[in-house]
Amino acid sequence: MKLTELERIHVGYLDTPLEYMPNLTKELGKGKLYVKRDDMTGLAFGGNKARKLDYLVKDALDHGYNALMTFGGVQTNHGRMTVAAAVRYNMKPILVLTGPKPDYCSGNLILDRMMGADVHFIDTTAYADLPEPEKSEKTAAFLAQETEKIVAEYEKQGIHPYNVPVGGSSLVGAAGYINAIPEIMKQMKEQGIEAKYLVCGYGSMGTFGGLLAGAKYFKAPFEVIGIPVSPAYRSPEQVAEFIDKLSAEYELGIHVTPEEVRIETGTPEEPYYGIAYNVPDPVTQQYMALLARTEGLFTDPCYTGKIFHGFVDLVRSGKIPEGENAIFLHSGGTPAIWSKEHLDAAQEIFYDGEGLFVHKA
Structure with a gap:
């Protein structure tokens, strides 16, 4: 194309x-x-991220998805804008965030919740002290495993998440x-x-x-x-x-x-x-x-x-x-x-x- x-x-x-x-x-x-x-x-x-989401949301809608799901750290700017794009186009906003749930909700995270996002925290601190590349490999594998479970649960509800990669990249x-x-x-x-x-x-x-x-x-x-x-x-x-x-x-x-x-x-x-x-x-x-x-x-x-x-x-x-x-x-x-x-x-x-x-x- x-x-x-x-x-x-x-x-x-x-x-x-x-x-x-x-x-x-x-x-x-x-x-x-x-x-x-x-x-x-x-x-x-x-x-x-708005420039990227112009194309990503179009692709999601063209292929029949009714939710946007993306990934990042707890304070991800990309996540905040993806949530907003989902809201604007009447799609379910889902965030999968790497790290433990913070004790206090602030910054981008409170904006995400204000817009109605479902937020899933993937706590990988158990691998924090492992040497590389074992640390990265186990973290990625656990993230993939948990994401698969999350998507399966939404699919049971008739919610079909479009996977927006980290940073929309x-x-x-x-x-x-x-x-x-x-x-x-x-x-x-x-x-x-x-x-x-x-x-x-x-x-x-x-x-x-x-x-x-x-x-x-x-x-x-x-x-x-x-x-x-x-x-x-x-x-x-x-x-x-x-x-x-x-x-x-x-x-x-x-x-x-x-x-x-x-x-x-x-x-x-x-x-x-x-x-x-x-x-x-x-x-x-x-x-x-x-x-x-x-x-x-x-x-x-x-x-x-x-x-x-x-x-x-x-x-x-x-x-x-x-x-x-x-x-x-x-x-x-x-x-x-x-x-x-x-x-x-x-x-x-x-x-x-x-x-x-x-x-x-």
């Missing part, structure tokens, strides 16, 4: 703004810096970011923007892989750079293989080598992905504060705060050469700011320092 033949529905808004960041540009003093506002896709506080979902490239190029042309770098998050591979494939296919004037949001990220070889599959699926006629896949991780002392997935990280919090105090824009501690850390450091370090312009893809995620663990960690940083005044009569 050709890319132009792939049908979609409207889960969120496209043509999100591409904006200049004058204050951050002035503060860093290198080149002009821009932000692509995919936090403004509209659905359930917005985020990059399938060949179907990634089409959303292949097609984001001409949108960005059109905006650049209309605004007279010349930028040689587009920096995005690298998690489940759909956003980064889709953008990289789209950039090559549409001959974009910029290089796509991926910032991992977790220390357990896929290799350039796996990304290149995924793009080859996209090319075959949509008759793109492109090929990307592992050498063309640019992933930036930071230093061993200060990796962009922080400590671990969804673990409070004071460095990430400080970069979140930098964007907030310069541009009034908010990122989250699990994903976009880490991506922005990488974006800024690439500019400061000269990996994005001085004088060159760059775009930061803001992929949303702000509800994670209000998850209990990150609010607790933010108290000392933002509530115990300068700038707080108490006036008493």
